[in-house]
Amino acid sequence: MTRKEFVKLCTNLLSSVSVRRTLSNHPVNCCLCFSNRRSSTFQTTLRYVSTRKQTANTTLFQHSRPCIPSLTNFNNHKNDFCGNFRVKNLYSVSTNASDISRNDCMEFSDPDTKKIISRDMQVIYDFVSEEEEEDLFNEVEPYLRRLRYESSHWDDAIHGYRETERKSWSEKNKSIIQRVRDAAFPPGTPQLTYVHVLDLQKEGYIKPHVDAVKFCGSTIAGISLLSPCVMRLVHTENKTKFADILLERRSLYIMKDSARYDYTHEVLPDESLFRGKSITKDRRISVICRNEP
Known part of the structure; x- marks a missing residue:
């Protein structure tokens, strides 16, 4: 089920039932809130907020299921919305990245690593929408598809890739x-003008490396398109200290300072594990911004 289909379904459900019995004197707005409050659970919550002076916030429906959002199987639970309630309007349907704990997508080998990586590595889920992902893909794909996938990078860090740099973008992008x-x-940070676009085929992977300090500065920020993957950070001097980061499709990662300089980073092959769950990486495009050295 696509996000548009999900929104349409919810809108139809919310307009087809009434709450006169319990909320007849309480005009309400309705909000569908998505949150991942536990690492293995994705919760879809329907709440109403009373527009009266004393605001109420009551959960009318909550459904929890494993894994990070794919919006599948929602039809199986649509009957959970049954009941006597009426909503005034549907004012927000969104995936709120701020509701997702920054550590839900990270696993750590030890407390010290957790402290450092939690401080210097941030992942924001659903940083771009499906439509924005499509816009980015449509702009870079015509050039990328003219290139061959390469077996090795100049520094031997990337296998099964093709890449380009872009300075000019459409207004949307x-x-x-x-x-x-x-x-x-x-604000005021000098940044590289060109944006790095890296296309990794399904069988491709990125070996452990630290980005060359002569080419970029203290911060690397990348949007993940088309597919999730697991990024692993390993301390350059103590290989027992590491962190695994789940980069979901359409997420943004920001890696800086110690996470950028003191840890190698790599993208694991097409089949990897995160918190015991198999993560299948397909073709993945990353759009990466960096600051100047």
């Missing part, structure tokens, strides 16, 4: 790139 820059870099 220019605003997305600016959002990445605003999220990752403090």
Whole structure:
């Protein structure tokens, strides 16, 4: 089920039932809130907020299921909305990245690593919408498909890849790139003008490496398109200290300072595990912004 189909279904459900019995004197707005409050559970919650002076916030429906959102099987639970209630309007349907704990997508080998990586590595889920993902893909794909996938990078760090750099973007995508820059870099930070676009085929992978300090500065920020993957960070001097980061499709990662300099990073092959769950990486495109050295 696509997000548009999900929204349409919810709108139809919410307009087809009434709450006169319990909320007849309480005009309400209705909000569908998505949150991942536990690492293995994705919760879809329907809440109403009374517009009276004393605001109420009551859960009318909650459904929990394993894994990070795919919006599948929702039809199986639509009858859970049954009841006597009426809503005034559906005012928000969104995946709120701020509701997702920054550590839900990270696993750590030890407390010290957790402290460092939690401070210097951030992942924001659903940073771009499905429509924005499509816009980015449609702009870079015509050029990428003219390239062959390469077996090895100049520094032997990447296998099964093709890449390009872009300076000019469509107006729509220019605003997305600016959002990445605003999220990752403090105002006034000198940034590389060209945006790195890396296309990793399904069988491709990125070996452990630290980005060359002569080519970029303290912060690397990338949007993950088309597919999830697991990124692993390993301390350069103590290989027993590591962190696994789940980069979901359409998420943004921001890696800086110690996470960028003191840990190698790699993208694991097409089949990997995160919290005991199999993560299948397919073709993945990352759109990466960096600051100047």
